[in-house]
Amino acid sequence: MNSTLHTHRYLLQYAIKPSVQRTAVMDYLLKNRTHPTIDEIYTALSPSMPTLSKTTVYNTLNLFLEKGAVQALVIDEKNARYDIDTSAHAHFICKKCGKVYDIFGLKPEVFELPQNPNFTIDSVEIAYSGTCNACKES
Amino acid sequence: MNSTLHTHRYLLQYAIKPSVQRTAVMDYLLKNRTHPTIDEIYTALSPSMPTLSKTTVYNTLNLFLEKGAVQALVIDEKNARYDIDTSAHAHFICKKCGKVYDIFGLKPEVFELPQNPNFTIDSVEIAYSGTCNACKES
DNA sequence: CTTTGTGCAAATTCTTTGCACCAAA
DNA sequence: TTTGGTGCAAAGAATTTGCACAAAG
Numbered sequence: 001m002n003s004t005l006h007t008h009r010y011l012l013q014y015a016i017k018p019s020v021q022r023t024a025v026m027d028y029l030l031k032n033r034t035h036p037t038i039d040e041i042y043t044a045l046s047p048s049m050p051t052l053s054k055t056t057v058y059n060t061l062n063l064f065l066e067k068g069a070v071q072a073l074v075i076d077e078k079n080a081r082y083d084i085d086t087s088a089h090a091h092f093i094c095k096k097c098g099k100v101y102d103i104f105g106l107k108p109e110v111f112e113l114p115q116n117p118n119f120t121i122d123s124v125e126i127a128y129s130g131t132c133n134a135c136k137e138s
Numbered sequence: 139m140n141s142t143l144h145t146h147r148y149l150l151q152y153a154i155k156p157s158v159q160r161t162a163v164m165d166y167l168l169k170n171r172t173h174p175t176i177d178e179i180y181t182a183l184s185p186s187m188p189t190l191s192k193t194t195v196y197n198t199l200n201l202f203l204e205k206g207a208v209q210a211l212v213i214d215e216k217n218a219r220y221d222i223d224t225s226a227h228a229h230f231i232c233k234k235c236g237k238v239y240d241i242f243g244l245k246p247e248v249f250e251l252p253q254n255p256n257f258t259i260d261s262v263e264i265a266y267s268g269t270c271n272a273c274k275e276s
Numbered sequence: 277c278t279t280t281g282t283g284c285a286a287a288t289t290c291t292t293t294g295c296a297c298c299a300a301a
Numbered sequence: 302t303t304t305g306g307t308g309c310a311a312a313g314a315a316t317t318t319g320c321a322c323a324a325a326g
Binding site: 072074075076077080092094101103106107109110113114116117118119120121122123124125126127128129130131132133136 | 270
């Protein structure tokens with residue numbers, strides 16, 4: 001199957017002009033729902049796109065953010081991580097290995113935005129942390 | 139009142155050897171519950187402690203973290219922020235000015251740790267974001 | 277004395293910026 | 302041919318590290 005065409009259309013939905021690089025990055029995000037860092041995206045795409053620069057990956061993700069096509073996760077102290085899934089879900093980060101996992105199926109109350117006289121609240125991010133099984137065994 | 143004595147005892151509770159610098163930093167955290175960054179702490183203490191170095195503030199906060207006397211907030215993309223309040227509460231960050239506020243009085247269900255076969259979850263951080271009134275008016 | 281803490285400077289890491297070249301319409 | 306995209310190199314910001322000196326017991 002040719003996923004490039006699908007990804008191309010996907011970008012247009014967010015009013016993002018497709019380019020070879022942008023399509024490759026979005027394609028990666030759609031297929032690898034692992035909340036990758038800039039470096040992970042760059043390292044994954046670099047072998048098949050040797051001229052790709054990390055600056056372009058930064059530029060691209062910043063554009064996707066502006067256009068609302070991805071969400072930035074603030075969960076990892078070291079690097080920014082990106083998520084294309086904008087539905088109501090939470091995240092879990094393993095403090096040992098640093099991997100970030102999705103948590104679905106939580107009670108809807110958890111995602112409710114409280115009323116507050118001092119602020120206009122428009123989103124919530126829920127970050128659980130602890131240890132994943134893989135790290136516990138080793 | 140001499141708060142140094144109180145702060146001194148407070149540090150000992152967490153098995154932290156008090157020093158002039160450590161006591162000053164903890165004293166600042168106890169009195170300024172504004173989730174300060176390293177730089178804010180350094181800038182606040184520097185005038186009355188001219189020899190204080192930013193490295194010492196980093197060292198001190200890392201020690202406090204290890205000993206469990208403070209919590210690191212992962213909410214601000216730019217800087218680490220520290221909180222001495224370890225009770226169940228959430229945070230709000232204004233996307234315009236970057237200030238972080240406490241949110242108390244949420245339903246207890248929000249802080250429940252879900253069971254998950256793949257991870258051992260031991261804490262949760264809830265970060266609301268939006269715009270604060272001060273920024274909306276300007 | 278001996279151990280531990282402090283603070284300077286340098287190193288490291290992540291991200292942004294300036295600018296020249298390239299590509300697409 | 303003009304506009305916008307890409308990518309190199311340099312700059313910037315936050316944090317850590319190595320090491321010598323100072324402090325405390």
